[in-house]
Amino acid sequence: MGELRSAEIRDSYAALGLEELMDQHIDRLTDSTDPMRPSRLARLTKLYDAFINSVESIKATPPELFRRHDPDRDANTAVE
Numbered sequence: 001m002g003e004l005r006s007a008e009i010r011d012s013y014a015a016l017g018l019e020e021l022m023d024q025h026i027d028r029l030t031d032s033t034d035p036m037r038p039s040r041l042a043r044l045t046k047l048y049d050a051f052i053n054s055v056e057s058i059k060a061t062p063p064e065l066f067r068r069h070d071p072d073r074d075a076n077t078a079v080e
């Protein structure tokens with residue numbers, strides 16, 4: 001029984017072609033039909049959008065709201 005089962009498994013792996021593996025990989029990258037497991041493209045797009053929104057909100061903040069450099073309390077080098 002074990003020999004028969006191992007032959008089945010070996011044959012199933014041998015039948016798996018490079019094109020099929022590439023198609024599976026492309027599906028994992030771009031297919032986002034499952035909302036619980038979004039594609040890598042959807043996850044990267046969400047991360048990129050969050051990053052761009054953060055940068056835009058920082059740019060929109062008036063400079064007066066940022067505190068000035070304090071050489072006594074800051075770890076950065078002093079401003080000359």
